[in-house]
Amino acid sequence: MELVIATTNLHKIREFRDMLKGIKHIDVLSLLNFPQYHPAEEVGKTFQEIAHAKALHAMNALQKWVLSDDSGIVVPSLNGAPGIKSRRYAGEDATDAENRQKLLKELAGTKEHERAAYFECCLVLASPNGFVKSSTGTCEGVILTEERGRNGFGYDPLFVKSEYDKTFAELEESTKNRVSHRRKALEKLLVTLESMS
Numbered sequence: 140m141e142l143v144i145a146t147t148n149l150h151k152i153r154e155f156r157d158m159l160k161g162i163k164h165i166d167v168l169s170l171l172n173f174p175q176y177h178p179a180e181e182v183g184k185t186f187q188e189i190a191h192a193k194a195l196h197a198m199n200a201l202q203k204w205v206l207s208d209d210s211g212i213v214v215p216s217l218n219g220a221p222g223i224k225s226r227r228y229a230g231e232d233a234t235d236a237e238n239r240q241k242l243l244k245e246l247a248g249t250k251e252h253e254r255a256a257y258f259e260c261c262l263v264l265a266s267p268n269g270f271v272k273s274s275t276g277t278c279e280g281v282i283l284t285e286e287r288g289r290n291g292f293g294y295d296p297l298f299v300k301s302e303y304d305k306t307f308a309e310l311e312e313s314t315k316n317r318v319s320h321r322r323k324a325l326e327k328l329l330v331t332l333e334s335m336s
């Protein structure tokens with residue numbers, strides 16, 4: 140059966156495809172399969188609220204099982220920034236590189252403990268028959284003082300997970316997908332996804 144990942148972010152789509160490849164009865168689609176679809180304005184003050192709004196909007200418009208993802212990186216010493224603004228931290232149309240540069244600038248001269256950070260991912264699974272389930276995953280680590288690695292996206296070149304030496308952008312994609320915030324959130328929905336028919 141079809142499951143629409145409610146995003147046009149190619150990196151997220153790729154990660155979900157990899158993480159869901161073991162569930163043979165799920166045919167993974169994304170919003171790229173529906174070019175006529177207009178996403179709603181992002182509304183909400185938390186990852187949870189935004190993910191919920193994304194899922195319900197896409198599910199109502201497409202009348203299919205939908206999985207939405209709202210995620211970002213949280214730096215407690217910056218009062219939670221970039222947080223829900225992670226994608227547009229350096230401005231509305233900022234690139235990932237510009238967002239990383241801004242984060243490096245904000246953290247310039249800080250001590251190691253002030254560079255503690257975590258990724259958070261909130262997922263919402265929704266179906267046209269009224270089923271809605273959400274889950275959250277986090278991944279704790281630290282922000283480096285310079286970028287390392289070419290894999291992944293967003294803040295991956297700056298983030299080293301606790302007890303790891305390599306950034307998310309230096310790890311094999313399959314390794315990131317085993318330990319990431321997205322993986323942890325998805326794990327809590329796997330039983331439901333496996334029993335979907």
Ligand code: IMP
Pocket residue numbers: 148208209210211212225226235238258291292293294295307319321
């Ligand atoms: P969203 O599309 O509004 O959920 O924003 C997600 C943004 O958070 C991305 O554009 C990245 O900047 C950041 N982000 C979320 N997940 C990851 C990840 O796994 N690695 C690196 N950056 C991420």
